[in-house]
Amino acid sequence: MYIYETLRRKENQPFVRWNQRKTFRVDGRTDFTNQSCSTWRIICFKTPKPTPTALCWSVNCHTGPEAVLGAHHNQVTKRRRKERSSCQLVLERFDQQYSQELGDLWSSARAVLLDPHSWQYGVMLNRFTTVTGITQTLQSQGFSTLLPCAAVSKYQAGSLLPPDYISKCPPNDSLLQPDSTSHELCQDFQSEPSLSLPRPTLQCYIHPYPLRFPSQAHRPGQLKQYYLLNAASLLPVLALQVRDGEKVLDLCSAPGGKALAITQCATPALLCCNEPDPHRRDWLAKTLESFLPQSLISRVIVSAQDGRSFGQSEAGTYDKVLVDAPCSNDRSWLYSCSSQQGEQRLKERAKLPALQAQLLRSALSAVRPGGAVVYSTCTLSSSENCAVVETVLNDCPEADPEDLWEEIAIPLAKYFTFSPAHPGHGQTPHKPSLQPQNGTLSPYRHRLGILVVPQPGKTWGPMFLSRIRRRK
Numbered sequence: 001m002y003i004y005e006t007l008r009r010k011e012n013q014p015f016v017r018w019n020q021r022k023t024f025r026v027d028g029r030t031d032f033t034n035q036s037c038s039t040w041r042i043i044c045f046k047t048p049k050p051t052p053t054a055l056c057w058s059v060n061c062h063t064g065p066e067a068v069l070g071a072h073h074n075q076v077t078k079r080r081r082k083e084r085s086s087c088q089l090v091l092e093r094f095d096q097q098y099s100q101e102l103g104d105l106w107s108s109a110r111a112v113l114l115d116p117h118s119w120q121y122g123v124m125l126n127r128f129t130t131v132t133g134i135t136q137t138l139q140s141q142g143f144s145t146l147l148p149c150a151a152v153s154k155y156q157a158g159s160l161l162p163p164d165y166i167s168k169c170p171p172n173d174s175l176l177q178p179d180s181t182s183h184e185l186c187q188d189f190q191s192e193p194s195l196s197l198p199r200p201t202l203q204c205y206i207h208p209y210p211l212r213f214p215s216q217a218h219r220p221g222q223l224k225q226y227y228l229l230n231a232a233s234l235l236p237v238l239a240l241q242v243r244d245g246e247k248v249l250d251l252c253s254a255p256g257g258k259a260l261a262i263t264q265c266a267t268p269a270l271l272c273c274n275e276p277d278p279h280r281r282d283w284l285a286k287t288l289e290s291f292l293p294q295s296l297i298s299r300v301i302v303s304a305q306d307g308r309s310f311g312q313s314e315a316g317t318y319d320k321v322l323v324d325a326p327c328s329n330d331r332s333w334l335y336s337c338s339s340q341q342g343e344q345r346l347k348e349r350a351k352l353p354a355l356q357a358q359l360l361r362s363a364l365s366a367v368r369p370g371g372a373v374v375y376s377t378c379t380l381s382s383s384e385n386c387a388v389v390e391t392v393l394n395d396c397p398e399a400d401p402e403d404l405w406e407e408i409a410i411p412l413a414k415y416f417t418f419s420p421a422h423p424g425h426g427q428t429p430h431k432p433s434l435q436p437q438n439g440t441l442s443p444y445r446h447r448l449g450i451l452v453v454p455q456p457g458k459t460w461g462p463m464f465l466s467r468i469r470r471r472k
């Protein structure tokens with residue numbers, strides 16, 4: 001059990017809990033004995049028996065030196081997270097398939113998926129709110145921004161970032177981004193001078209340890225300041241490269257995390273969020289209402305079509321289309337609540353590639369010539385990933401896959417573990433390469449897509465993404 005906490009310590013006063021948890025570990029970077037320190041970064045960790053003495057140092061392979069605060073700190077009380085057990089049936093199927101497809105990467109990915117306490121969470125800030133306070137809190141707890149400045153300028157409506165924004169950033173690969181731009185207002189679109197929105201800045205904070213920032217409760221009349229997500233979910237949105245004023249379709253939209261990320265990257269002229277499932281559509285609508293101001297909500301449509309027919313009804317309409325397809329969802333399927341549910345899901349799994357291919361074809365019809373479609377899933381399964389892309393490309397001669405390895409995998413390799421696509425989906429076991437090595441990867445293989453594989457210390461993913469451009 002790894003739970004991370006921050007305790008504040010005032011001079012000559014007892015420890016005050018910032019959040020209600022208990023057995024604590026001191027972050028290796030914090031000098032616990034430094035009396036002048038006003039903020040302690042304390043991390044709760046799994047211990048068979050909390051030590052009753054004040055401090056007990058030990059070493060944890062993930063996180064370094066640890067200290068257990070003993071029971072005599074009466075603010076420190078016990079609470080255990082409910083353990084979830086994995087579904088054996090699903091795990092066996094994953095073992096069979098993924099050891100073939102991922103080789104050595106699977107055993108370490110498996111260890112991460114089976115240890116929910118090691119999972120990391122990203123905190124995506126909402127540019128439509130004041131985020132200075134949250135930013136300070138995050139930074140004081142050891143969070144830093146995910147996207148270095150170079151990546152920010154490249155991916156998110158980069159030409160719109162003012163030169164002083166870039167110059168305010170530290171010159172090298174520093175993770176600290178200035179917060180001030182979140183509050184700068186810009187006039188978007190000369191055609192609608194009345195639309196005054198904060199400048200697009202996708203800011204996602206991550207922590208080196210699996211610290212889960214508390215989710216924000218509903219605040220009547222106020223927008224939420226941040227959204228918690230798997231940081232790998234941002235990659236399909238970055239790959240979409242949405243620019244201000246574009247028409248964007250999010251074909252499979254609920255609960256809306258990627259739709260929100262799109263609105264952080266740019267101000268589209270139209271964002272159509274499609275979700276056929278009524279319950280999930282309500283959830284989507286609530287997400288949008290909780291994060292977007294009225295001036296933007298008027299540009300957002302929630303639609304309820306079967307995504308497979310969208311391409312026919314709105315052919316050639318959109319500049320960009322995101323297909324974040326229904327998929328096996330490895331993380332959640334592994335924790336199916338019963339073996340019956342696991343069995344049922346594995347049966348459904350066989351039908352998914354056909355549905356995914358239909359959705360991708362529909363998206364390629366809905367996008368205008370010259371526009372781009374991003375296809376993504378949150379499974380490691382090659383039959384739902386590159387095999388779907390390959391199938392669709394085979395019967396869409398007017399569609400070209402684009403290389404995301406150079407554009408996304410290499411610049412962001414510090415944060416995510418990438419594996420290139422696996423053509424032949426499982427027929428040929430292959431040893432994945434984390435970095436492209438000259439001569440070992442064909443350009444076509446890059447182009448089918450890239451896969452984020454969860455690994456210890458970089459637990460983001462699974463996430464597959466592929467970008468396909470419709471020829472002019």
Ligand SMILES: C[S@@+](CC[C@H](N)C(=O)[O-])C[C@H]1O[C@@H](n2cnc3c(N)ncnc32)[C@H](O)[C@@H]1O
Nearest residue numbers: 252253254255256257258277306307324325326
């Ligand atoms: C992976 S989830 C999307 C997650 C979402 N993009 C986000 O970031 O929050 C896939 C969604 O596709 C929806 N879906 C299932 N079948 C669909 C279909 N035929 N057309 C469009 N969406 C569909 C599911 O109800 C589900 O909400």
